[in-house]
Amino acid sequence: MDVNLIKETCSKTPKPALCVESITKVPQSARANVKGLAQIMNDDVLRAKAQEVHTQIDLLIKQGTRPQSLLKCAQDYSVVINDKIKGVDEGLKDNQTSKAAQAMDDTVSLVSGCNSGLKQSLPGTPLIGMNTNVADLATVTKAIVQQLS
Template identity: 35%
Template sequence: MANLKPVILCLFLEAIVVMNTIPGSECRSFLPNDESLIESTCKKTPNYNLCLQYLKASPGSSTADVSGLALIMVNVIKAKANDALKIIHDLQKKGGGPKQQGALSSCASNYNAVLVGDVPKATYALQAGDPKFAEDGANDAANEATYCENGFSGNSPLTKQNNAMHDVAVVTAAIVRLLL
């Protein structure tokens, strides 16, 4: 038994040397940081599948940290706001009654606020390392979508866009909250 101690010690030291010489690219196969970070982050949001959908679709997500994942989601908010504004402008061109035109105008203001205020605020805050303001920006975007939807009194032609914006913004806020 006493003769085995040096052999065990040698094997142990050799294992340590081998583990320290494995290139970083090989470590990814043992610890897929990109996938595990995205999945563990999305598990902490209210809509896991939606979170995965957008983060896995983004090319930069595989190398991003949590702050980078939040920035990706802020860009999704921006895209959703632009999509909603395009639809709003198309609906405004088609006409409709004064009540609908008023609600569409209000929605245009809501989504402009997202693009001019909330997205830049959240982007700057994340880049500056101040996640509280980024969370506020994401929550504001969710609220703007809700205000737009409520402006139609139950007959909204923008329900799909408003729900999408709300859901994406809530997921974004949850990711940002992980940085607090």
């Protein structure tokens, strides 16, 4: 594992400890360059966490918890998973780092909006912390992507 590349790359993000912890859990990071680390953060780390939150939201909805804010969060997470995370993949593939970075800005905005609604309708829900984690991972992903420009 190229721990030095991971540490160096992560040190240039707003959340270096989260970055290192997240990336090193993925075995492919041992052989990755910076672009590979961005792909790992997006595809393996962020996607998994976003899907986990989306599943939790769906479970709450199925259990009868249906404030409008939760329904909006479900829609927002569908956009994050099906559009924004794919946007990073496409941006990295086409070397369009600004497109990938914008997709992560959009992700942070969507997740933050979700959190605002939840804080009013379901204060104290664990989803608030989970959303904050997704936003942090998106911010880290963006910072790694920007190192490619």
